[in-house]
Amino acid sequence: MPATLRLHSWPTPNGHKVHILLEELGLPYEVVPVNIGAGEQFRPEFLAITPNHRIPAIEDPEGPDGQPLALFESAAIMIYLCEKTGSALLPASGAARHICLQWLMFQMGGVGPMFGQYNHFAAYAPEKLPYAITRYSNEVQRLHRVMEKRLGEAEYLGGDAYTIADIATFPWVRNPDRRGIDLAHFPNVKRWHDAIAARPAVQRGVAVLAERQRQGQITDKERENMFGATQFQAR
Ligand SMILES: N[C@@H](CCC(=O)N[C@@H](CS)C(=O)NCC(=O)O)C(=O)O
Numbered sequence: 001m002p003a004t005l006r007l008h009s010w011p012t013p014n015g016h017k018v019h020i021l022l023e024e025l026g027l028p029y030e031v032v033p034v035n036i037g038a039g040e041q042f043r044p045e046f047l048a049i050t051p052n053h054r055i056p057a058i059e060d061p062e063g064p065d066g067q068p069l070a071l072f073e074s075a076a077i078m079i080y081l082c083e084k085t086g087s088a089l090l091p092a093s094g095a096a097r098h099i100c101l102q103w104l105m106f107q108m109g110g111v112g113p114m115f116g117q118y119n120h121f122a123a124y125a126p127e128k129l130p131y132a133i134t135r136y137s138n139e140v141q142r143l144h145r146v147m148e149k150r151l152g153e154a155e156y157l158g159g160d161a162y163t164i165a166d167i168a169t170f171p172w173v174r175n176p177d178r179r180g181i182d183l184a185h186f187p188n189v190k191r192w193h194d195a196i197a198a199r200p201a202v203q204r205g206v207a208v209l210a211e212r213q214r215q216g217q218i219t220d221k222e223r224e225n226m227f228g229a230t231q232f233q234a235r
Helices: 011-026 073-086 094-124 130-153 164-172 189-199 200-207 220-227
Strands: 004-010 029-034 058-060 071-074
Touching: 004 011, 004 073, 011 073, 011 094, 011 164, 011 200, 029 189, 058 073, 071 073, 073 094, 073 164, 094 130, 094 164, 094 220, 130 164, 130 189, 189 200
Parallel strands: 004 029
Antiparallel strands: 004 058, 058 071
16 A cells, blocks of 8 residues: 655645645545635745745655655656655657647646636636737737647547647646636537546546635635735745
8 A cells, every 4th residue: 555645735727736636546635725815825845845836736755765755846846746655647768749738748847837828818817908918819829729739649649649748738638618618619629628638537626626616706815925015925
C-alpha cells in the first residue's frame, strides 16, 4: 500500500490537472484545501512548500530514495507522478515522450497563461479594458485554432494515446462559454473534449473540492487576496 500523498489544491483549472491525474493513477491522496480567495496561499506552512504561493502542490512522504519530496508547478508534479508510478500517461521514451512534453509545455506556456489573462480581464478586472480583453480573446481564439489543427491530425494532443498533455489542457478547454468560445466552431477540439469529459477519472477529478467553488460574483476581499497588494508583499 503506497503512502498517502498530500495534495494542496483548490478547484481551479491548475488544481484540476493534478486531481484528474491522481484519479487516473488510482493513487491514494489526502486533499488539503487552500482557499486562494481567503488568502490561505500565504500561510507559512504553504509557503514552506511553494514560495510562489500558487496551487497545486504535493507532498509525497515516499519520494525518490524513500525520502519525502514536496513539489509545486502542475507540470512538474504530473511528470513526477507518472515517473513515480511508471505510467504510460507520460510515454517512457522516444518521440512519443518528447511530443507529449511539447504539448504539455504548450499548455503551460500558452493555454494556461493566455486563457488565465483572458479570465482576469473579462471576468475579474474592476475596469473593462477593451485592449486587454481583445488581446487575450484573440489569443484564446488563436490557441483553439492551433489545437483544432493538431486534433484534426491526431486523436490526442500527444498522438494516438491519451497523455498528461491532454489532462493538463482539458480543464482549460472545459466551460468554453466562459471564454467566449463556441466549440461548434472547433469540431476536433469538441470531439476530444467530449471523449475526455466522459472518462470516469476525469469526472472524479473535477468533482474534488467542487463544493468549495465560489458561487456568484468575486468579493472585494477575494479580489484583494488574488490580485491586490497582498499578492505583492515581500515574504
Ligand atoms: N504555473 C502554475 C500556475 C498555478 C496557478 O496560477 N495557480 C492559481 C490558481 S489556478 C493560484 O494558486 N493562485 C493563487 C494566487 O494567485 O495567489 C502551475 O501550473 O501550477
